[in-house]
Amino acid sequence: MNKPILQIENLTTSFQISNEFYPSVDDVSLTVYENEIVAIVGESGCGKSALALSILSLHNTKRTKLKGKINYRGQDLLSLTDSGMNKIRGKEIGMIFQEPLTALNPLMTVGKQIEENLDLHTKLSSSQKKERALQLLGQVGIPKPAVTYKQYPHELSGGMRQRVMISIAIACSPSIVIADEPTTALDVTIQAQILDLLKDIQKETKLGIILITHDLSVVAEVADRVFVMYAGQIIETGTVTEIMKNPLHPYTRSLLNSIPSNNNNKDRLHVIEGTVPSLDRLQRTGCRFSPRIPWISEHHHEEHPTLHEVSPGHFVRCTCYKTFEFKNKKGGPAINVTSKS
Numbered sequence: 001m002n003k004p005i006l007q008i009e010n011l012t013t014s015f016q017i018s019n020e021f022y023p024s025v026d027d028v029s030l031t032v033y034e035n036e037i038v039a040i041v042g043e044s045g046c047g048k049s050a051l052a053l054s055i056l057s058l059h060n061t062k063r064t065k066l067k068g069k070i071n072y073r074g075q076d077l078l079s080l081t082d083s084g085m086n087k088i089r090g091k092e093i094g095m096i097f098q099e100p101l102t103a104l105n106p107l108m109t110v111g112k113q114i115e116e117n118l119d120l121h122t123k124l125s126s127s128q129k130k131e132r133a134l135q136l137l138g139q140v141g142i143p144k145p146a147v148t149y150k151q152y153p154h155e156l157s158g159g160m161r162q163r164v165m166i167s168i169a170i171a172c173s174p175s176i177v178i179a180d181e182p183t184t185a186l187d188v189t190i191q192a193q194i195l196d197l198l199k200d201i202q203k204e205t206k207l208g209i210i211l212i213t214h215d216l217s218v219v220a221e222v223a224d225r226v227f228v229m230y231a232g233q234i235i236e237t238g239t240v241t242e243i244m245k246n247p248l249h250p251y252t253r254s255l256l257n258s259i260p261s262n263n264n265n266k267d268r269l270h271v272i273e274g275t276v277p278s279l280d281r282l283q284r285t286g287c288r289f290s291p292r293i294p295w296i297s298e299h300h301h302e303e304h305p306t307l308h309e310v311s312p313g314h315f316v317r318c319t320c321y322k323t324f325e326f327k328n329k330k331g332g333p334a335i336n337v338t339s340k341s
């Protein structure tokens, strides 16, 4: 049985807007075990990145309030000082961002950027650092590590830059890597290569990966378990096999129906207006998804929706899933699914 590495308990992350604090991540609990890929999926604005940045304590502390617990191997990350957290970031928990061109330093060679992370967290000599950097570049599939080592980020293609980001993220052999939309900025073939690379690295190193994406087809490709987020809350979770085979929440079903290969409906798709509401306009009582499926009458929703375990490990929020049908009954998306790209 794999051991839990990260246990998030009742995490609420609130941001200050004008003079009020509004929860962007609302009472989220999730566990990541070693040797698994956990996906967090949802439309733009659901709180996925806010959750990732909370794990790494990367929010502006003056304008953000965090409540709950983030246990990493027995210590609560929320109670750590800045210097305590600096020892975790990049060493224990690696991070891969969506756009490597902005995440990488344009003025530093690839080799130096990998070595910078090694400098912070290891006591390797200069020659050992170089050796490790070259080995990492080889591990992430860079064809000529010695050449790329000396190059600047702008000299590389998008896919190569993302491989470099991955090499930096795994340089200090972390237990967890958080990958926030790692393939969104890449074209389809390169996307598939990067996903394969992440899968291979995960298998080789047995680390836990938290994969953030708006795309359920990416989830189906690589993840073991999935947490579907809507308006700051987890609305459904389970193994990927279970969620793909038996999605229950209307939102999950809508996301799945928005994948072209899953949609057998040859008619015009039925699109319901609406997007994830902004934090200050979000209804916080009742089912948060109900305004987007107004044809489902109120009494089918719970007043205080909770997560129900429908089969071992498969949880769904609110009772509306029991009676939900797509408005056009043919399975077109119930909502106009937005994405970041």
Ligand SMILES: Nc1ncnc2c1ncn2[C@@H]1O[C@H](COP(=O)(O)OP(=O)(O)OP(=O)(O)O)[C@@H](O)[C@H]1O
Pocket (backbone or CB within 6 Å): 015, 016, 017, 024, 042, 043, 044, 045, 046, 047, 048, 049, 050, 051, 214, 277, 278, 279, 340
């Ligand atoms: N620093 C901040 N201050 C105020 N509001 C914020 C801040 N960061 C995020 N938000 C708000 O919190 C909500 C969730 O944002 P978040 O970026 O986590 O969503 P997301 O699901 O990651 O979307 P995307 O895929 O677009 O990044 C949004 O309404 C966003 O506007």
